[in-house]
Amino acid sequence: MTPLPLADRYARFRDAVFSGIEETRLPGFAEPLTELDLQSLWFAGAFGSEFTSTEGKAVRITDCGTWNSGPGPDFTGCAISVDDQMLHGDIELDPDARDWERHQHGANADYDRVVLHLFFDAPQERFYTRTSQHREITQVVLSSAMLASDAKPNRGLAAARLGRCATPLHEMEAARVQSIIESAAQYRLELKSKRLHRCVAAQGREEAVYQALARALGYSSNQQPFVLLSQRLPLKRLLKTDAPSREALLFGVSGFLEVMRSDDTEPETRAYLRQLWSQWWKVRNDCLRWLEERQLPRWKLKTIRPGNHPQRRVGALAAMLNVWPQVVAPLADATRWSQAAWRETLLALTHDFWSTHYTLLANPAAKPLALIGETRVQEMLANVAYPLLVPERTRLWAEYLELPALLDNQKVRRAVQRLFGDDPRGKDFTKKLHHQQGLLQIYEDFCLEDDSACANCPFPERLKEWS
Ligand code: SF4
Known part of the structure; x- marks a missing residue:
């Protein structure tokens, strides 16, 4: 992989800040992990x-x-x-x-x-x-110290208030602010690249791409359950089966078939469930251990908008696997990449049931629903395609810089409030995806690490050294 120069610059900036307090930033998880979580990390090559x-x-x-x-x-x-x-x-x-x-x-x-x-x-x-x-x-x-540095605990949100860095940022020329945000974005992309390429080394390129796309389908609350599902059902196994069996496996192992009572559903859904069960029965015994031990993905369903419901996203994963060669070909190597062709493939995905249903319990929608919409495609571009390809062809960084900001993210909004407050330039630095990514990185590296209400945060002083 080719090192990215701006990422390196931001890494030196960030590490200089944190030298001497490394103990508090040791890679590892704050939350207790289950054996299943540990196995999942191992399987993804995180150790x-x-x-x-x-x-x-x-x-x-x-x-x-x-x-x-x-x-x-x-x-x-x-x-x-x-x-x-x-x-x-x-x-x-x-x-x-x-x-x-x-x-x-x-x-x-x-x-x-x-x-x-x-x-x-x-x-x-x-x-x-x-x-x-x-x-x-x-x-x-194995130890948590072996974990890749991007395996960080979920540190929640920092308070939404104006930060001490807002004044020096306001006084900086726009080009310098852009430069630091762009460098932080490149650093973030490099972290994602390393995680993805570690998975490529452990699982092979197509398997790693499949897992990363599944993770992106789980954004934001169900990323880990989607990773588990894709690890439980590796691509090499799914591609050996026909489309109906594949879909039944995905819904069976996800646990959605076991908990669904046919009587609770609409006639159209009942027919779909019958179709899934007719295949799931044949393979259910294979998955008995997971079912008996309830080692199924733990879906987060509270506060999920219908369009993001994991059942619908599993349907999208099944549809994606039906045209897998088209999905994976542009990612096979950086010289074959075409953003337009890839977007078109994903946006054109349809499904007999999921193009008109939000969940297995929902009534049919009045009009067809996009199986994978623009924001989901952008999530995949940001977290799969460019992290995979940019280190292999650094000129793709220029293409990445042009991606608009489509994703709404609470952390980004907090970051803008803290770093820019009412400064109208805050809006200028949130128009592109790389702006959001850079701000997220700064927010995580500085705001979420700070417990002094900005007093001891080194970011404002370090800004003066950024030329
Ligand atoms: S913690 Fe640091 S980076 Fe975050 S708002 Fe305060 S001064 Fe700025």
């Missing part, structure tokens, strides 16, 4: 792919396999190298090393193919992981 085992051996993941839906180890069909010796088998991930014995994996032949045991905590005394055949399994201790 990296090169490790040192508890015995000091070099461990490299070359294929992270399939996230197992049945009994047995968490990931199957994996390939790893340990001190350059290739091993093919399964991977088990546990919060604590002792879970291996607590769950009696050491006496269970289903775990005999495990070649790597990952865990986050372990007893002080040496703990060995062994199969039922008494074969010792390589161990790697």
Whole structure:
């Protein structure tokens, strides 16, 4: 990947500010994580792919396999190298090393193919992981410190009031303000690129693109459930099935079929549900473990506008997979990119049921609904297409700069209030997508890190050094 010069400039600006208080910004999550969350992070490559085992051996993941839906180890069909010796088998991930014995994996032949045991905590005394055949399994201790720096806790919102930086920003020439916002936007894009390219390294390009598009469909409240759904149902599995089976799998594994009573629905929906169930029954047993353990995506449905309902978005994902070659071809490499063709493909998606329904319980809409609208396409451009392609062809940065701001974001509004207040220039710096992205980065790096009501925030002083 080609380094982006403005991103580097902003990184130095930001890191200079934070040197000396690094402890409070250690990568990691403030909120407790479930085992499922940890597995999802691992599968997305968020912990990296090169490790040192508890015995000091070099461990490299070359294929992270399939996230197992049945009994047995968490990931199957994996390939790893340990001190350059290739091993093919399964991977088990546990919060604590002792879970291996607590769950009696050491006496269970289903775990005999495990070649790597990952865990986050372990007893002080040496703990060995062994199969039922008494074969010792390589161990790697994972920690939050290994997480990529973009795996940040959700830090909520800072108060909406005028900040101390508003005066120096007001006094700066517009070109300098533009320069700092553009640099912060490039830095943000580079963070997204790194996350996406880590997933490309772990899963392959098409799989990573599919997961990233699924995440974008979940914006804003259901991104993680969509990532989980796409990890549970990898592209390589979905593309092997026909369209009706694929759609049934998506709705079945999402949990929407299990909770829906046919009697509660409209006749047209009942026919659609019958169609889904006729396929879902055939594969339901495959997914039994997830269903029994309720390891299904935890959808957030409160305060969701009907147009953003996850059921509708799962329908959009199914429609997207029906024309997958058209969706993925412009993203195959940066020289084949055409923004216009990609937009057209996504905007033209339709679905027999979801082009007229908001949810499985809703009445049919009076007129056809866009399955994927302009703002959703822009979300995908901002979070998938350009982060994937700009580092491979830096001239696409100029194209990115021209994207208009379509997304409404509460954090951006807060940032504008704090940085610009009533200064009319605030409006000028929110017209483009990159303005929003740059302001979000500054807001997260400075406003959300500040607990001194701006008094100790270094941003206003550092502005003077920005030439
Ligand atoms: S915390 Fe810093 S960046 Fe945020 S408004 Fe206050 S001075 Fe400005």
